Amino acid sequence: MTDMMHAFELVQPQTLDEASDLLKKHKGDAWVIAGGYDSLDWFKDRVMRPEMVVDITQISELYGISDQGDHLAIGAMTTLTEIAESALIREAFPALATAASRIASPQIRNVGTIGGNICQDTRCSYYRDGFPCYRAGGNTCYANTPTAMNREHTLFEAKRCVAVTPSDAAPVLSVLDAEMVISRAGKLRTVKAADFFVGPEIDIERMTAVERDKGDLLVQIKIPKTWAGSKQYFEKAADRQAWDFALVNVAMAAKVAPDGTIEKLQIACGAVQCTPRRLSNVEDLVVGEKPSEDLGVLIERVASQGAKPLNYNHFKIPLLGKLARRAVRSLSA
């Protein structure tokens, strides 16, 4: 086989404790595999060659969507298809269901998990091809040079690395103020979405609060019901309708008064920064207003304020503005 993977040991723990023990013992040598499609690509490219692969599919604690009164708990191993089809989520958080249904392809959604989706590494092709860039521990960025192909890279907050968050679910979870439960050596801790996604200024070698070197494991995602039943919106712009990662995606949750005035609104974009980017300019602008074409023009203007495009990704600036405008426009219907 041309893409034969390196030899590794596959362990299949049955409980969360067992998995925690394994990860504690092996730390950086162990690689957690959830759905496994992205992991296998890493192995086939021979960029990642972990000694031990920990398959967490048999841990029943990691599955399921349940209503916990003040929040909805989603197990990290819940597949994207399950999320897209779940009546609980479609009713309370339609933006999350829509985002899940727009990720990758049907086969990938059947296997891919919500945990894997938000924990996956950036899609920067230089990094993924094994270039010794900043993110890989080197001292150069190959994506930010005069001839580099950086069409899909960042507009905001580039600190040496110009990679962006690839996840479609991440901006939705940011907007809904979700919390992630992470296990380290058997101890659980809860991290807010705003802190869960990590930019290069905090740590350039990882994208989330889940640290592989320390044996972390994402267990659960909690979504408080603050935004349940609010008006929500998700849209993804990509080169292809299936499979592709977003060029820009937008997620919004809003509460609107009976007369149409926007009372509260949170909006975030993915694929324009290393973490999901909250558009606080837009949020400040639209609260107390009614959606209108004039407001739309203003939204387009402020949405991408402060953007610093690279050589080939200027197009993301109007794209970001239009998506933000469309999101707010959806409230007028």
Add this chain to the structure above:
Amino acid sequence: MSWEVRNATSGGVGMMLPPDPADDYSTEPATREIAGNILGEPESWRLPEMSRRAFLRGVVCSGVVIASSGYLFSSSKAQASPRHAEKLITLNINGKVHRLDVAPNETLAHTIRYKLGMTGTKVGCNRAECGACTVIIDGQTEYSCSTLTMRVQNKQIRTIEGIASATGGLHPVQQGFIDELGPQCGFCTPGQVMSAVALLEKNPNPTVDEVRYALSGNLCRCGAYDHYLKGVMRAVGRV
């Protein structure tokens, strides 16, 4: 980069060219003579009743045996370690139970094609990006090229070989694809069939858009998407 000079007509005085790998080989023909007279070979070297498919399968299988013996007897440290060794597992494929040795880093597509000889499942990209290797696992479509065989031990796996009825009658989806001239080159067809069958088993009366959505994980480089779409719509109601 200095080797761009190769394309320049001026020749680039003083520029270093990287060594040409072809220089390592002699310019003589690789094989000068073949023992025996090929032209005079009797035509009966091939058994007349042997089909093209069976012949190819024989060639492929012998190649696999030769290639895999290389892995088996290689002195690689990793292969020698018991932690990476093959384990005997049970797989349920198309309702049949198979017992076979599987390595931890073996994909389901590899097992199905090269260990069980069911070559209906194709491997296109081998990285979950084309859909040619689609199989149905516990009622859901999955890419077998990116699924570790070890992880599907207790599941019901269905491949394209298990879609037609036991008596050989085609599945309505297969018949629909034939009627609508679905396949051109046919390489993606097994995957398209699997996706369509899984959809119709979940939702026997899909709309065109639902079919399009369900088949969106299967690429067709001939671009016969509309034919496949029509084929599935023809099968609707016959399942």
